[in-house]
Amino acid sequence: MEVNYPRNNEDKKLEHLFDDSDLNVYDQNVINLGVGAPGPDILVNCCEIFEKATIHRMKKETVNQGMLFQYGPPVGLPEVRSGIANFLTEAYKSEVKSEDIIVTTGATQGMHIILSTLIDLNGYIFVDEVTYMVALETFQQFNTLKIIPVKLNSDGVDIDELRAGLKKNHFKSESKSYWGLYYAIPTYHNPTGIIFSKDILEKLISLAREFDILVACDDVYNTLYYGNNDAQKRLYAYDNLNDEDFKGNVISNGSFSKIIGPGLRFGWLEAPPRCKIILESSGIFNSGGCLNNFTSGIMASLFELKLAQSHAKMVKDLYQERMLATCEILNNHLPKSCKFIEPQGGYFIWIKLPEHVDANDFLRVCLENNKIFFIPGNRFSFDNSFKNCFRISIAFHKKEVMIRAMMQICDELKKYLNL
Numbered sequence: 001m002e003v004n005y006p007r008n009n010e011d012k013k014l015e016h017l018f019d020d021s022d023l024n025v026y027d028q029n030v031i032n033l034g035v036g037a038p039g040p041d042i043l044v045n046c047c048e049i050f051e052k053a054t055i056h057r058m059k060k061e062t063v064n065q066g067m068l069f070q071y072g073p074p075v076g077l078p079e080v081r082s083g084i085a086n087f088l089t090e091a092y093k094s095e096v097k098s099e100d101i102i103v104t105t106g107a108t109q110g111m112h113i114i115l116s117t118l119i120d121l122n123g124y125i126f127v128d129e130v131t132y133m134v135a136l137e138t139f140q141q142f143n144t145l146k147i148i149p150v151k152l153n154s155d156g157v158d159i160d161e162l163r164a165g166l167k168k169n170h171f172k173s174e175s176k177s178y179w180g181l182y183y184a185i186p187t188y189h190n191p192t193g194i195i196f197s198k199d200i201l202e203k204l205i206s207l208a209r210e211f212d213i214l215v216a217c218d219d220v221y222n223t224l225y226y227g228n229n230d231a232q233k234r235l236y237a238y239d240n241l242n243d244e245d246f247k248g249n250v251i252s253n254g255s256f257s258k259i260i261g262p263g264l265r266f267g268w269l270e271a272p273p274r275c276k277i278i279l280e281s282s283g284i285f286n287s288g289g290c291l292n293n294f295t296s297g298i299m300a301s302l303f304e305l306k307l308a309q310s311h312a313k314m315v316k317d318l319y320q321e322r323m324l325a326t327c328e329i330l331n332n333h334l335p336k337s338c339k340f341i342e343p344q345g346g347y348f349i350w351i352k353l354p355e356h357v358d359a360n361d362f363l364r365v366c367l368e369n370n371k372i373f374f375i376p377g378n379r380f381s382f383d384n385s386f387k388n389c390f391r392i393s394i395a396f397h398k399k400e401v402m403i404r405a406m407m408q409i410c411d412e413l414k415k416y417l418n419l
């Protein structure tokens, strides 16, 4: 059959990722609660801090032969890697070693690199039955990988079901370090907002070691905790290298997108020796000489001048305010037949409507009557289930807008359910 290939590139001239779609979060006519990104009041502060950090770094460069503009060290400049490690050690209240850190351009690219370098492409990816929808799309691009959804409980992945899947499918990879991967978001899960319990995290380590898979944690929300407690201990810290049976079965994939700004494209991998050896000798890190040397240099100054730290605190306080105000409305006004678990951090609230209700239909009503948008649950599911759920993000809009929108959603829901 003859194929007619297009002869012109359509050029949409977008201003940002969400331009020209239902998700245009800057559209003043709609309150879009779908997008997981910081809003303009947060991003605008970046102008001042990055101006300071850039001037600071350029002064150094004039006496350093402009070395920053040379190909960089594959895993990143030492000063930025220790800047990241110190920042995280403080935020996590748990040691992060700079020798474990590899600079990336964010978690999306970090995941792509994990898949292309560490995982047998004839192998398996285990995912939560609801998970970050764009990660699912990334996995599907590697079309020889088999994706297996696993039940998600309120305290984390269902360990028995995961074990059964690992047992049934495991094989010995001849070509790559790991035959399989479990993609996890253990802290402030996207879309459900849950955290995995200590018990589940410990069991995950045992399982990962027993079947020798890699658990790749999307740790992009970890530092955004709003309760009285400290940060949740990340899974990477459970894979203790002093254990007798330690092999290196967890990699932490982090990002400054939510803490500073997604346009920065700056993140990190926290990798055990077994992974780091492979990553640092791979073409993707070697050919380019670090994924983003220039940005790394500016970021090193941002850490040194403590501007990253003060910005991150401001951002966290604002998100916390938005999350608490939104949950208060839900606690007081969400119909009793609907449920939500109050998140202790992160961006997202997952609302469950009665089983028979389709959130896609309710969205249509909300858009029509209130001009409010959110993302229906099936968008996060590998097999298009969870239609009775939806996800809202607290990140973009100010507290007052969140309060107004949530009141409208609750009132609309009461009408919709004939209450």
Ligand SMILES: Cc1ncc(COP(=O)(O)O)c(C=O)c1O
Pocket (backbone or CB within 6 Å): 036, 105, 106, 107, 108, 109, 132, 185, 190, 218, 220, 254, 255, 256, 257, 262, 267
């Ligand atoms: C779980 C998760 N991982 C990764 C990303 C994207 O992160 P980055 O901007 O670092 O690529 C997001 C953003 O929504 C996310 O929710």
